[in-house]
Amino acid sequence: MTNHPHLFSPFRVGPLTLPNRFVMAPMTRGRAGADAVPTEAMARYYGLRADAGLLITEATAISPGGSGWLGAPGVYSEAQVGAWRKVTEAVHRKDGRIFLQLWHMGRVSHPDFLGGGLPVGPSAIAAKGDANTPRGKRSYVTPHPLTVAEIRAIVDDYATAAKNARAAGFDGVELHAANGYLIDQFLRDGANRRTDDYGGSPTKRARFLLEVTQAVAAAWSADRVGVRLSPTGNFNDMQDSDPSATFHHATRELDRLGLAYLHVTEPLPGHMMHVPLPPVAPAMRQAFHGPFVLNGGYDAAKADAAIAAGDADLIAFGVPFLANPDLVARYRTGAELNAPDFATLYTPGEKGYLDYPVLAAAKG
Ligand SMILES: Cc1cc2nc3c(=O)[nH]c(=O)nc-3n(C[C@H](O)[C@H](O)[C@H](O)COP(=O)(O)O)c2cc1C
Numbered sequence: 001m002t003n004h005p006h007l008f009s010p011f012r013v014g015p016l017t018l019p020n021r022f023v024m025a026p027m028t029r030g031r032a033g034a035d036a037v038p039t040e041a042m043a044r045y046y047g048l049r050a051d052a053g054l055l056i057t058e059a060t061a062i063s064p065g066g067s068g069w070l071g072a073p074g075v076y077s078e079a080q081v082g083a084w085r086k087v088t089e090a091v092h093r094k095d096g097r098i099f100l101q102l103w104h105m106g107r108v109s110h111p112d113f114l115g116g117g118l119p120v121g122p123s124a125i126a127a128k129g130d131a132n133t134p135r136g137k138r139s140y141v142t143p144h145p146l147t148v149a150e151i152r153a154i155v156d157d158y159a160t161a162a163k164n165a166r167a168a169g170f171d172g173v174e175l176h177a178a179n180g181y182l183i184d185q186f187l188r189d190g191a192n193r194r195t196d197d198y199g200g201s202p203t204k205r206a207r208f209l210l211e212v213t214q215a216v217a218a219a220w221s222a223d224r225v226g227v228r229l230s231p232t233g234n235f236n237d238m239q240d241s242d243p244s245a246t247f248h249h250a251t252r253e254l255d256r257l258g259l260a261y262l263h264v265t266e267p268l269p270g271h272m273m274h275v276p277l278p279p280v281a282p283a284m285r286q287a288f289h290g291p292f293v294l295n296g297g298y299d300a301a302k303a304d305a306a307i308a309a310g311d312a313d314l315i316a317f318g319v320p321f322l323a324n325p326d327l328v329a330r331y332r333t334g335a336e337l338n339a340p341d342f343a344t345l346y347t348p349g350e351k352g353y354l355d356y357p358v359l360a361a362a363k364g
Helices: 040-047 078-093 148-167 182-187 207-219 243-255 281-287 300-308 319-323 327-333
Strands: 011-013 016-018 022-024 054-061 098-103 130-133 136-139 172-176 225-229 261-265 292-295 314-317
Touching: 022 327, 040 078, 078 098, 078 148, 098 148, 148 172, 148 207, 172 207, 182 207, 182 243, 207 225, 207 243, 225 243, 243 261, 243 281, 261 281, 261 314, 281 292, 300 314, 314 319
Parallel strands: 022 054, 022 314, 054 098, 098 172, 172 225, 225 261, 261 292, 292 314
Antiparallel strands: 011 016, 130 136
8 A cells, every 4th residue: 555646546537536547538439430439449438448537538520620630439419429428338337437538630530521611710820631531631721721610610619519528427527639630730839830929929829728617518518527737749740839929828818717627748858759859748747736637658567666756646548448458357356468559540440449358357
């Protein structure tokens, strides 16, 4: 026994008591069916991981216009909501808790997903790189810069998506404000050159994030809403001239809202997604007084050390959970981990999805 909090100590998030500090990080897996409807396989996949303190689903489109990833699910149609209900039931049957990650891809969608229409963004700045469309790789295009009326309509779409998530039986929602998707595109000045109330200073660039967060909190309850940020990440061609100022401001404002948690992904040195910039997460931890989740390159020892040091309350594990449905049991017993198969991260079908072995003692 230790007096410090550790990976296996319980923790309260809003109205929920998590039995441990393991969060399953959101991970796109590309296994949804036609019309972005979740499948039975997805219910099994999440159900297998229900002993995590909290599961966060793969990023899920809030609207057809926010979509742009092959096999990613949505949460804007009745069929999708009905199918998500089977996922939440599978997790709740095993006494788990699950949040839905709400996603609008913004400029990194592609006309192939949008009936030929342009993707949208804060400014007419194309990301460098390629979208993976049904016709293969296609360069990102210059997005249509959103008008204020169009921004308001997207804020409403987020609120509707949160209501749909609630109707589908989720325990809460996480706003995907990380990794270069629409909200992050507004936050960082590499993608946002607006000169109206939504661009310019850190305050103005955070406006869209805060409007979405407040709308979603009003549609459900602030303590059912988490926010994910990636202050130094460069995925999807993102950059910012002053990450510390941008994310310190956003964090201080989010802190006022009484959210379920703040989730910061800032991969540790040595991680494939690590960016050699001064870390911003420690200052965000100081500025945010609610539950704080860290992610990026953690194993059991690093997670325990971060929790004991007070750097985080909860640790989100991505790839380790993908390859080990029974990650909690494996870390508890010190068992070896399955190696991830990177070839099947996003491929359709059950291979690399439902066939990772679980320990004999954890079966059933
Ligand atoms: C296959 C895969 C899919 C991912 N999809 C998402 C996603 O949908 N939303 C998100 O916020 N992050 C996504 N990520 C990032 C992970 O949540 C996480 O930040 C990353 O894997 C680093 O954590 P780890 O070292 O514990 O794996 C994805 C990562 C992987 C490997």
